[in-house]
Amino acid sequence: MNNCLEHTHQIFFEISNMCNKHCVKCPRNFSERKNNNRFGMLSTEVFCKTIDELKEHNYIGDIGFSLYNEPIMDPRLFSLIKYTKDTLDNNCRTHIVSNGHYIDQQMLDELTLIGVDILWISAYTQKEIDRCNALKSNISEFRVLNRLTEPQRNIYNSYTREIISCSEPCYAPLNLLSIDYNGNVLLCCLDYESRHIFGNIYDESLIDIIQKDEVQELYKQLTQGERHLDMCLRCGTHIHIPKYYIK
Numbered sequence: 001m002n003n004c005l006e007h008t009h010q011i012f013f014e015i016s017n018m019c020n021k022h023c024v025k026c027p028r029n030f031s032e033r034k035n036n037n038r039f040g041m042l043s044t045e046v047f048c049k050t051i052d053e054l055k056e057h058n059y060i061g062d063i064g065f066s067l068y069n070e071p072i073m074d075p076r077l078f079s080l081i082k083y084t085k086d087t088l089d090n091n092c093r094t095h096i097v098s099n100g101h102y103i104d105q106q107m108l109d110e111l112t113l114i115g116v117d118i119l120w121i122s123a124y125t126q127k128e129i130d131r132c133n134a135l136k137s138n139i140s141e142f143r144v145l146n147r148l149t150e151p152q153r154n155i156y157n158s159y160t161r162e163i164i165s166c167s168e169p170c171y172a173p174l175n176l177l178s179i180d181y182n183g184n185v186l187l188c189c190l191d192y193e194s195r196h197i198f199g200n201i202y203d204e205s206l207i208d209i210i211q212k213d214e215v216q217e218l219y220k221q222l223t224q225g226e227r228h229l230d231m232c233l234r235c236g237t238h239i240h241i242p243k244y245y246i247k
């Protein structure tokens with residue numbers, strides 16, 4: 001078995017396209033997604049098949065349940081977390097990013113019990129920040145992200161802004177796999193309109209997708225600071241490998 005996941009440390013599944021909020025910095029508000037009123041969900045079967053595949057290949061890293069969705073709205077969330085934990089054991093950390101709307105003390109306790117390892121709450125009002133900070137958490141990494149004062153990060157304008165000359169290495173395409181609710185494996189988590197698709201986990205295995213020559217070559221180029229895709233040429237972001245996952 002080759003070490004096909006050696007560069008992969010985080011995998012984010014957008015388990016559905018549901019969200020209950022319209023946060024100002026979220027691309028749901030200014031992208032094609034805004035016009036998409038159709039409800040979509042990543043199939044449970046395909047999600048579980050992919051987790052099984054990761055087990056087969058001894059994946060070590062994070063599993064996330066969102067890209068541009070609110071994962072707590074999905075009634076399957078607890079069973080998907082349980083399946084992930086039961087299958088990948090201690091080799092994975094489950095990671096929830098939420099707008100916090102549904103997170104009260106009871107929900108937080110339930111998420112802790114089911115085995116959530118990382119919970120980030122994006123809070124946009126002082127009241128919400130205070131409320132979430134007052135919660136008692138035993139989750140190993142619990143963070144309330146203050147989106148109120150955080151400086152605007154121009155990370156979501158990679159489709160639209162002028163070409164810039166950033167030559168920072170970027171590890172995103174293999175380091176942080178981003179899978180949208182239709183099963184598309186994307187260039188990176190900034191590809192909110194799913195423009196650059198490497199393959200689809202309904203049709204192919206995730207491992208086959210990331211081993212494609214075009215994906216490997218693109219990764220190699222980006223890690224050397226070579227940006228050729230239009231979206232990368234307009235991007236000032238560079239996603240690096242988190243230190244705790246350097247193998």
Ligand code: SF4
Binds near residue numbers: 170172189190232237
């Ligand atoms: S350079 Fe920017 S757009 Fe390209 S893969 Fe990296 S984060 Fe994504």
